Amino acid sequence: MAAARFAERYTALGGTGRVTVYGAEPRPPYNRVLLADVLTGRYDAESIALPLGGAEPRPGCEVVALDPAARTLGLADGTVEPWDELVLATGANPVLPPIRGLRRVDGGGLTEGVHTLRTLEDCGRLAEDAVAARRAVVIGGGVLGVSAARALAALGVPTEIVHQGPYLIERQLDAQAGEVLRGRLREVGVETYPGNRARALRGEDRVTGVELANGYVLDCDLVVLACGTRPRTALAHTAGLPVATGVPVDDALATAAPGVHAIGDCAEHRSTVHGLALPAWDQADVLALRLSGAEPDARYTGSRPPARLSTGGLEYAAFGAVDESLDPGLDVLRLTDATRGSYKKLVLRGDRLVGAILLGDLAGVDALAEAWQRDDPLVDHPLHLLT
Amino acid sequence: MTTTTDTHCPYCSLQCGMRLRTGGDPAAAGAAEAPAEVLERPGFPVNRGALCSKGRSAPALLAPGARLTGPLLRDRPGGPLRSAGWAEALDRVAAGLAEVRERHGADAVGVFGGGGLTNEKAYQLGKFARVVLRTANIDYNGRFCMSSAAAAHRRAFGLDRGLPFPLADIPHTGCLILVGGNPAETMPPALRYFRELRENGGTLIVVDPRRTRTAAEADLHLQPRPGGDLALALGLLHLVIADGRVDEEFVAARTTGFDRARAAAMAHWPDRVERITGVPVSRLRAAAELFGRAETGMVLTARGPEQQSKGTDTVGAWIDLCLATGKAGRPYSGYGCLTGQGNGQGGREHGQKADQLPGYRSIEDPAARAHVAGVWGVDPAELPGAGRSAYELLDGLGRPGGARALLLTGSNPVVSAPNAAHVTARLRGLDLLVVADPVLSETARLADVVLPVTQWAEEDGTTTNLEGRVILRRRALDPPEGVRSELWVLRELAARLGVEKGFPDAAEEVFDELRRASAGGDADYSGISYRRIAAEDGVFWPCPDDAHPGTPRLFLDRFATPDGRARFAGVTHRPAGEEPDRDYPLHLTTGRVLAQYQSGAQTRRVPELNAAAPGPFVELHPRLAARLAVAEGDLVAVTSRRGRAVAPARITDAIRPDTVFMPFHWPGAGRANTLTNPALDPVSRMPEFKLCAVRVERAHETTHETARETAQEVAR
Known part of the structure; x- marks a missing residue:
């Protein structure tokens, strides 16, 4: 996705270089954010392709080697291609959790009925499998897990979420919001088991259940792994580039190797790997400004993306620090409307907004995002931000 | 003895029908000094008798005391303007133009026209520039008005006419999205069509950073940050696709380029669009559903989305929304632009645009050149090529390679141009500035020669309203002694510059030539005559022959592209020319108020209108006001990278807290265009009037002087 954005902006900004977008997947770049709704059938697989500007897509063309000194890259079919500037936008891979029975005994990949949801191919396989599925378990209750569970439920498959954390999406929400979200999921046919760890998968040829750490077994014939992602750094690593969690870049989005840049889920900027689409696009925009020559000195200084979910009747927005227990200097303002299933919370330090959650009713999301992003002092009672 | 004459309002692009009564006792008529009285003309279809305060009070400006009644001349740079006779003034102009041409070449003489000029004047001005002055450098203030919509129109449909349907179709559509327009204040008589639409069960959606009087009447008001219109359109297109509301049959049969537009829309998923525009996803969904499920629908844009450095693309994205949903080229559906100036439409069709010849022809097209040169009786090779666009023309004045003499009519760039302080300095740098105007405008005050010209009620001429309806203004009374028409001025100047023929001063004669020049062009007027206009309440172009009924509705069978298909723009969002940052943290947006018109x-000069809208102001949200410790009526200073303006605060929650608004009708310390950014659209060359980054603070003691200056300017 970051690659597509870069290519599109590069052309639009008047860049004159020839841009080639190499990708291992069999399709040109598409919008991954929409995958859960490709699963529900809201989007066709074909229709989520992204604009590429004047770039030439080379799908099905995995880059397996990189030589920063010679300024070449090697493709899976053995050919070697030269470059003047290289943009690493290799993205991330799903994390496979340490669960017994995850892989086939013959070593041929994931056990039948077990899926990840990162690519259109994943999505296609999962959709096929979901047609005959009676019961699904999603392992992981973060954003992807919630989206996937909601999508499976929308397809008519009763679904359960096993989540290791204390409540859903604990990286963005607080306990109360997690609980409200759990209730809303229940209404659409998704049951959640927080504070539970999956220990093993049952089944010989095909998965038949998920065994929890407490010994309980959830019967199912479909499992989706949603345990987070890890930056794809192997190419950078084998090329001798320093690698931390991601590929470290400076404010120019440059890696340690001259001419090599990194953006998106594979990049680590100021010790942060965002792993989200909006910061990836911010980075792509800055790099396009630099490399097209439109603004050779443009700098990326970080993103403050609001966390946002807005599909299938589940809606929330969360910003900044939402757990007031970590800091005694924080004040909290809460508004809960049980009948409408909405929950709103502001976290304040003095007259500054440092974090917020809106769940259910998002009417004030714009003013809230604005106040948080600008970091201006709040002049009157912050209640107006909640109503 | 009194006479009544059916004619039209001198102001906006509605060109409302009105009846003028003249020759009566002015006192009895209730018009203290005005030599004419406005009566209703209920039979005219566009406004059905309704008029706004501007139209009703228009005759006030006909009184000799309110205007210039003789030429003015400046004997030396920096000296005062003095009265002069016409012969002396015209000799001076002709000699000055000739001298500059001699010394610096033909392109050193520039011509700047206006969208308020009649078709005849616009045509004649273009011909005068190309045939008499032989300069490429003619452009006009319409470049500041509809050029982005025009460019997008041509790109999508192959033809540009403000509305492809009569206004009277609006009440019959299912859902109308009005983007960045405020007809309740800018063209009040048109508001009834939007009200009737709702009475008939249709839905009105208004997109505007301010809750304007128009937005207050909408079923749904989307309030994006300034500059968010492009992303908003793409966000709606995204949802229309996701919701399965694309009209596949229409897209397949009547358009090209959908795949690119779909890819562009996929890059604008709802969360991202919310982040760019500030419009919550839930409201995007509501809008997409209302528009998507309606059987018929229209999108109308006005200056809001158009006056941006991405105006052409923004309009293109809104057109894409219409095309994807099959809402174009069908009855009661389509995209249209609410044009601004009285003859904003016709003014751009007949040759006062740097790149065009009459009939909406390209000046670069050899066939077009040959045709027009034939009508003009000149060698096509002698016609100049395309010249500089409006802001570029003004920006270059008095500089190497730029114009050193400027003939300006129907415009007041000192108030209306972007980065106006800079433009004023450029005007002062000219060797010769000639301004034709009925009044001593702020720009006329800088002129070396001021030529007082006739007003709407004192001359015949056609204009083309926003519907593409060619209408006829009729001379209702004689101008004061000492006032001449622009056609007469051009005839006299042409003769002094050695061209004796081809510049008649009778409007109908000019129109007959215009008809021939336009024949076969996109805007074909050849079948339109004064007689037909009078008999038919206007005739819609194209009208290629006397028997042709005119074309009220365009594109019903095919679009005007070579293959007959409409073209998707397939554009993506990009930032504005200037985004807020630490030093300039707020958006400024500019616009109009009901009782004033354009540069004012x-x-x-009309007391009744000044009483209603006496001066500039800065509109800001209560929360912003509280943060800045500004109370209602306090003077606030608004500063951009280009300058500083001071005006009283007007506090209202109708505006976004991250945006301030200023109307642009006034000169002096409160001049909004001191602040605006001349970043140009790459296609239309439209400057970015509608948004720039500013800092706002309470104005302190030192600025009281500038405030007094404002008060004086306004009083003048």
Whole structure:
């Protein structure tokens, strides 16, 4: 996705270089954010392709080697291609959790009925499998897990979420919001088991259940792994580039190797790997400004993306620090409307907004995002931000 | 003895029908000094008798005391303007133009026209520039008005006409999205069509950073940050696709380029669009559903989305929304632009645009050149090529390679151009500035020669309203002694510059030539005559022959592209020319108020209108006001990278807290265009009037002087 954005902006900004977008997947770049709704059938697989500007897509063309000194890259079919500037936008891979029975005994990949949801191919396989599925378990209750569970439920498959954390999406929400979200999921046919760890998968040829750490077994014939992602750094690593969690870049989005840049889920900027689409696009925009020559000195200084979910009747927005227990200097303002299933919370330090959650009713999301992003002092009672 | 004459309002692009009564006892008529009285003309279809305060009070400016009644001349740079006779003034102009041409070449003489000029004047001005002055450098203030919509129109449909349907179709559509327009204040008589639409069960969606009087009447008001219109359109297109509301049959049969537009829309998923525009996803969904499920629908844009450095793309994205949903080229559906100036439409069709010849022809097209040169009786090779666009023309004045003499009519760039302080300095740098205007406008005050010209009620001429309806203004009374028409001025100047023929001063004669020049062009007027216009309440172009009924509705069978298909723009969002940052943290957006018109050169001279809208102001949200410790009526200073303006605060929650608004009708310390950014659209060359980054603070003691200056300017 970051690659597509870069290519599109590069052309639009008047860049004159020839841009080639190499990708291992069999399709040109598409919008991954929409995958859960490709699963529900809201989007066709074909229709989520992204604009590429004047770039030439080379799908099905995995880059397996990189030589920063010679300024070449090697493709899976053995050919070697030269470059003047290289943009690493290799993205991330799903994390496979340490669960017994995850892989086939013959070593041929994931056990039948077990899926990840990162690519259109994943999505296609999962959709096929979901047609005959009676019961699904999603392992992981973060954003992807919630989206996937909601999508499976929308397809008519009763679904359960096993989540290791204390409540859903604990990286963005607080306990109360997690609980409200759990209730809303229940209404659409998704049951959640927080504070539970999956220990093993049952089944010989095909998965038949998920065994929890407490010994309980959830019967199912479909499992989706949603345990987070890890930056794809192997190419950078084998090329001798320093690698931390991601590929470290400076404010120019440059890696340690001259001419090599990194953006998106594979990049680590100021010790942060965002792993989200909006910061990836911010980075792509800055790099396009630099490399097209439109603004050779443009700098990326970080993103403050609001966390946002807005599909299938589940809606929330969360910003900044939402757990007031970590800091005694924080004040909290809460508004809960049980009948409408909405929950709103502001976290304040003095007259500054440092974090917020809106769940259910998002009417004030714009003013809230604005106040948080600008970091201006709040002049009157912050209640107006909640109503 | 009194006479009544059916004619039209001198102001906006509605060109409302009105009846003028003249020759009566002015006192008895209730018009203290005005030599004419406005009566209703209920039979005219566009406004059905309704008029706004501007139209009703228009005759006030006909009184000799309110205007210039003789030429003015400046004997030396920096000296005062003095009265002069016409012969002396015209000799001086002709000699000055000839001298500059001699010394610096033909392109050193520039011509700047206006969208308020009649078709005849616009045509004649273009011909005068190309045939008499032989300069490429003619452009006009319409470049500041509809050029982005025009460019997008041509790109999508192959033809540009403000509305492809009569206004009277609006009440019959299912859902109308009005983007960045405020007809309740800018063209009040048109508001009834939007009200009737709702009475008939249709839905009105208004997109505007301010809850304007128009937005307050909408079923749904989307309030994006300034500059968010492009992303908003793409966000709606995204949802229309996701919701399965694409009209596949229409897209397949009547358009090209959908795949690119779909890819562009996929890059604008709802969360991202919310982040760019500030419009919550839930409201995007509501809008997409209302528009998507309606059987018929229209999108109308006005200056809001158009006056941006991405105006052409923004309009293109809104057109894409219409095309994807099959809402174009069908009855009661389509995209249209609410044009601005009285003859904003016709003014751009007949040759006062740097790149065009009459009939909406390209000046670069050899066939077009040959045709027009034939009508003009000149060698096509002698016609100049395309010249500089409006802001570029003004920006170059008095500089190497730029114009050193400027003939300006129907415009007041000192108030209306972007980065106006800079433009004023450029005008002062000219060897010769000639301004034709009925009044001593702020720009006329800088001139070396001021030529007082006739007003709408004192001359015949056609204009083309926003519907593409060619209408006829009729001479209702004689101008004061000492005032001449622009056609007469051009005839006299042409003769002094050695061209004796081809510049008649009778409007109908000019129109007959215009008809021939336009024949076969996109805007074909050849079948339109004064007689037909009078008999038919206007005739819609194209009208290629006397028997042709005119074309009220365009594109019903095919679009005007070579293959007959409409073209998707397939554009993506990009930032504005200037985004807020630490030093300039707020958006400024500019616009209009009901009782004033454009640069105010006319309306600021009408007491009734000044009483209603006496001066500039800065509109800001209560929360912003509280943060800045500004109370209602306090003077606030608004500063951009280009300058500083001071005006009283007007506090209202109708505006976004991250945005301030200023109307642009006034000169002096409160001049909004001191602040605006001349970043140009790459296609239309439209400057970015509608948004720039500013800092706002309470104005302190030192600025009281500038405030007094404002008060004086306004009083003048």
